[in-house]
Amino acid sequence: MPRALKPCSTPGCPELVRTGRCSTCTGQAEQQRGTAAQRGYGARHRRRFRTRVLQRNPLCVCVDTSHDHGTQCLRPSTVADHHPRSRRELEAAGLDPNDPAYGRGLCKGCHDRHTAAAQPGGWNQAR
Template identity: 65%
Template sequence: MPRRALTICTTPGCPEYTEGGRCQDCRARAEAQRGSSTQRGYGTRHRRRFRATVLARDPHCVCTDTSHGHDDPCGQPSCHADHYPRSRRELVAAGEDPDDPRHGRGLCGPCHSRETAAHQPGGWAAEQG
């Protein structure tokens, strides 16, 4: 398989070459700055109250994306409890409980990755550019 052309790291001012996105050092700095999942609000209360309840309610992915060729949810097993329609940040800013399961939906891995990359502030799409 041909090797991908090297490009400059996407972190402003970083001169390092990478195969795409950020260089290894910039990725490590960004991850350290991001904090742990518990520091970001995804601790025991979140896992027990939000995640467990959402996945029990939605055992199959309820995505509404039509990239799989039809309007029906993809139906794969859910493995992520996704905040929807507002993000965790938006719920906190509005003074609402982000761990209330009514603010969530169950998604499979690929649908959760696609939704996060496309719609969340600070999602992967924002980190790449």
Template identity: 60%
Template sequence: MSRRQALTVCSVPGCPHLTPAGRCPQHRQEAEQQRGTARQRGYGREHEQRFRPGVLARDPSCRCTDTSHGHGTPCGQPSHHADHWPLSRRELVASGQDPDDPAHGRGLCGPCHSSETARHQPGGWNR
């Protein structure tokens, strides 16, 4: 027997549409359009060839600082994402620093990267 997921109201204030989680399809699409493509957000060739490989080579295990893993220790799962930290890519660019320098990043596993993005990025779903 299959289980049905309960629907909730869209998380955008004032929207009455029901959705399985978060935003309704219309608001999800609007958020993606506002966000822009990876290239539009500055993630180009240098990011792919210098930042990401450099960070993942240095941090093969997740370096999250989420305290939900116990005592603030990293979760230790294999890293799959190169995350700008402690400053965001936007902050690095605004301060004139090289956002593609691997020194400005840390390796994160998928769940920790999603959690960090949700908490700290504009439009993150936990803000």
């Protein structure tokens, strides 16, 4: 059964959508966000941080009791996550956010759950 239409989640936008934002507000938010390279996730990040973190942690290191197979996820890691500090916190402290020592390997599901809990307002809320 399709979801009922509701107003776009952007305050003040009257556009009706099934979920989240309308296409106009989504496009504006993406433009404001910038490209991955503009946010610091360019070639240097992939080469130095992501590759080394995923080599060190080929299996997801998330400790999550919601998984059927115990306390550690153990799915293949596909995301290099900054942990325990975020990329923004590392930059603010004058540390190198591309240093693999500040990362851990996670599967996409665990990374998405962690990000949703750590950044409850979404990426734009923290700015």
